[in-house]
Amino acid sequence: MILQIAIDTPLRRVFDYLPPPTRSQEPPRLGVRVLVPFGRQRLIGILVGISSESALPAGKLKSALEFLDEKAVYDPVTFELLRWAAEYYHHPIGEVYAAALPVSLRTGQPAAPTVEDWSLTEAGREQLALPDSRRAPQQRALLAWLAQRSRATAAQVSEAFKPALLKALAARGWIVGHVSESVGDFASLEILPGELALTGAQAQAVDTILATLAAFSVHLLFGVTGSGKTEVYLQVIAAAIAQQGQALVLVPEIALTPQLVERFRRRFSGGVVVVHSGLTDGERRDAWRAAHSGQARIVIGTRSAVFTSMPRLALIVVDEEHDASYKQQEGFRYSARDLGVMRARGAGVPVILGSATPSLESLENAAGGRYAKHLLPQRPGAAQAPRMSLLDLRRHASEQGLSTPAIQAIDQHLKAGGQVIVFLNRRGYAPSLFCNSCGWVAPCAHCDARMTLHRRALKLRCHHCGAQAPVPAICADCGEGLLAVGQGTERVEETLTRLFPDAPLARLDRDTASARGSIQTVLDRVHSGDARILVGTQMLTKGHHFPEVTLVVILDADQGLFASDFRATERLAQTITQVAGRAGRESRPGEVMIQTQFPEHPLLQRLIAEGYESFAASALEERREAGWPPYSRLALLRAEARDRVGLDSFLQAASQVGAALNESTVKILGPATALIARRADHFRAHLLIETAARSSLQRFLGRWLPQVDALAGPAGLRWSIDVDPLEVD
Ligand SMILES: [Zn+2]
Ligand SMILES: [Zn+2]
16 A cells, blocks of 8 residues: 655655554545655655555655544545645645645644543443442542542643543543633524615525525625625525534635624624634634534635635635735635635535626626626615716826815815725835936835835835835935935825824825734724724725715826736726725715826726726726637746846746647747846746636646756746736736
């Protein structure tokens, strides 16, 4: 018998081992952890296959040291999903299996909770009260010993008695071991009824999805912002978990949506576990155990939670399915949304993809009949869709990026008691520091990029590599004074504070949110009405509910209009629609003003006049004509090195071995230089692989990558493959 073990290394293969010398007669189960010798180390791997033969000669095979589990540490569907994901994304299988486990399991801690103390049960007491038969004196001794104590710690017990004895008595129900878990008590799941009556569209969506429970189906829940998607999730989940089932809810970012988690906890009291990057290792392990044992009925988590072991999975929800954070952008580059759909297929359960601005891929799948589309076209109750208008920046005077009409509107809304959101997707004070007399611009020493001025921190910072520098007082070239050009959120905050000194302001961006708990503080200030103006970046778009906001000003819509990336306009339309959706969510009517230099641009015109769905239809038409996804399949080989010439020859060689494979339907484009050609002292370039069908892309990558692996490259070369890349840069 040969064990095939996936080990957490960057190699795209499994490793063969002989079974451990001492083991039980039962065949090992797939998905258990195995301790193996690996070079001079001992590593923990996952048993992913059993074979009768190995490519290695018998004398070369080493024995595994020990099985760490009796049962698999993945549910069967996730176990297969991980194997599929390693193949599909062409990522080393050992890293993929490791990524799905909490750190403590990766480092060999027990999968089952360890018993911390023991006590006697009622049955144990009765047994002890029976006349002494003088058989099994050790058992009797243990019962008597425990009877003198209300509880004994595991350490005390193991000093006095053998583990086998404890196991035997526990199996008879005479003694019980207690475990401590930090995630809470799941025994008392209580499902509370909804507080609001459903609209007709909500009720229809709930009914249609409920009719598909217990079979695989994909539901695109396309609901305008504020239309009550969450209530649909809650009602479907309540039904899906009624028979001991579990539901997995993926969200883009937990810290930004405390309200959503709160709502789930209120509705499913005692059943919810939350998984996110802020958990400690111990909390993560306990959450994993609660999910793996089936006790936790609802798991809410970010991207990586798609791998949470949930043996009774009955439903998956992917909220804000269009959000870019579902795609991991480094290492194992997977899409949690796409894997969510694959997992639902494997488990034979429905998956709901919810969004006010669905991705073009999902809309195309709905148009092709692969996904069922449910529309929630209206906000419930009195809430109305906001009024949107374009402000021509060429026609109006502006003050630090704020046009006169925008300033007047802010003034009016504040006077009427409303709150105002000002959106700019650029943090810092100013995006460049410029010399007016010679044209010098403060560059990053390590990137082909400009430094951003952060005035409060008194630093120049590179947003691409993180480099910092002091702010120079004069031009490095000619000695003249310097000018901060353009606006970031910090500068907008300064301008608004000067223009509206009586309106307290809060700012939400990566700089203000870096300290733990600071996001909550900002959100609380907005909810309590303490802050009247909220300035922020992309972080503002993530599903917040601010009932008193009546005006949203988008300072610069032009960032995405002419970008080279084929997804740039989709992202811009999503951002504008999402930010606009923060206005007028309850009884107060909302207004949205979008500042632009190009008010006649067809994308903006269509979006304002006809809405996101109409924009999406024309954007899909453009993609079809240009042959971009979803009408083609892409993979991007990114590479970087300090040696520019060596980098280029590596990519040329990779392109040539690819061309030699003679896959007629596969196009290899490039090498092309990345948008930021040098970052952190490394030159960056890529090859784009384009083909019409997923199957031909997979076949090509399967043949090509082993050859690329074998190519020599310049010193320090790093390269990676990104299947279905979000950005082709
Ligand atoms: Zn100068
Ligand atoms: Zn830099």
